[in-house]
Each structure stands twice: as C-alpha cells, then as structure tokens.
C-alpha cells in the first residue's frame with residue numbers, strides 16, 4: 541500500500557498510469573529473469589470477454605436444458621428420419637406404377653431407360669456380375685469367376701418376376717439367406733433411387749428376352 545512506504549519510494553504505478561503515460565510498467569516479481577508487464581486490459585477487450593462468459597452460460601442453458609437449440613445429434617437424427625421417410629414414400633410411389641407388366645412392356649422396351657440402366661450396371665454391378673452378365677471375367681484365354689451370380693443363365697434365385705428382381709436389387713440378399721458361396725449382395729437401395737433400380741432391372745430384362753416373354 542502506498543501510505544505504508546517511505547516517501548522516497550516511488551508510488552506503485554499500476555496499469556492505468558502506464559496507459560496514460562505511455563510507459564511500460566513491470567510487476568515486481570521476477571523469476572529466472574522473466575518479468576511480467578503490468579498493464580490494464582482495454583475495456584473493449586474486457587467487455588468482450590465478459591459478454592462471452594455470459595453468452596456461454598445462456599447458450600449452455602439453451603443447448604442442454606431447453607429444446608430451443610437442438611444438439612448436433614438431434615439434428616442428424618431428425619435429418620436421417622426425414623430422409624428415410626422420403627425414401628420410403630418415393631419407393632411406395634414408384635412401386636405403384638412400376639408393375640411387372642410395366643417393367644417388361646414399358647421400361648425394358650424404352651431405349652433410353654435401358655441405356656441408363658446399362659450405365660448404372662457398368663458403374664455399379666459389372667465388377668461382380670461381369671461385362672457380359674456371366675459373372676466371369678476373361679483374362680487372356682482364361683475365364684475367372686467373379687463374386688456375383690450370372691445374370692444371363694435363365695435362373696433367378698430369388699424369383700424371376702421383374703418386381704422380384706427389383707426387390708432383390710433394392711434390398712440385397714435377404715437376411716436369412718446364406719448368399720452365394722457365402723457372398724451376399726448389398727442393398728442397392730442405399731445408393732440408387734427406385735427409378736435407377738427400375739432402369740437397371742429394365743436393362744437386365746432387355747438382355748434376357750427369353751425369360752420375360754409375355
């Protein structure tokens with residue numbers, strides 16, 4: 541305290557003084573030659589800091605204790621639920637018009653739909669079912685089996701009606717099936733829209749005219 545000190549000792553100069561005089565004031569302690577400035581933080585800095593502390597409390601209450609601000613997890617759950625609902629609705633709407641007859645007589649005879657189906661096949665299905673649908677790949681003069689099943693052998697393990705094929709592609713190997721040599725197929729409905737699955741089904745129908753003659 542200044543009054544306890546003898547008059548010869550200088551008054552302790554605090555940060556306000558330093559700001560007024562433009563001098564740098566050091567605090568009295570020193571450790572290993574390291575000294576510390578004694579300067580008052582500017583008010584704008586302090587008020588920003590206090591406002592941030594107050595906002596922390598407000599935000600914390602709103603975030604964790606009220607439904608006003610949703611947590612990231614709530615937001616994601618809601619978005620995913622909405623997506624699932626939309627997908628289910630899209631599929632239901634698509635399935636109303638995509639009947640067995642429509643797939644054979646409209647989709648598989650429409651060149652542009654079959655062409656898009658072929659593109660989808662080439663992008664997604666070819667690695668396992670082969671370029672010629674035989675589930676084999678020619679390397680030199682050898683023919684190497686691929687993991688998928690042939691799609692040109694006239695046999696449809698999970699049903700040969702167009703909608704059964706659609707369903708298998710959409711939902712993948714049924715959960716209770718052991719698959720093919722232990723290999724199961726994923727549910728392509730995760731990646732493709734109902735329209736795309738109908739197109740790739742149309743492509744398979746067009747490639748197997750004997751199986752789907754009406």
Ligand code: HEC
Pocket residue numbers: 660661664665666667668669687688689690691695696697698699705708709713714717718719720723724725726728740741
């Ligand atoms: C990672 C490899 C793989 C890919 C990629 C793949 N499949 Fe398959 N697919 C399989 C396997 C394995 C089976 C056999 C599943 C079973 O027996 O349960 C199968 C079976 C099928 C069947 C039933 C065949 C039959 O004889 O009944 C169809 C149809 C089919 N896939 C279509 C498709 C379509 C369309 C795509 C692309 C959108 C595709 N697959 C992509 C591996 C694959």
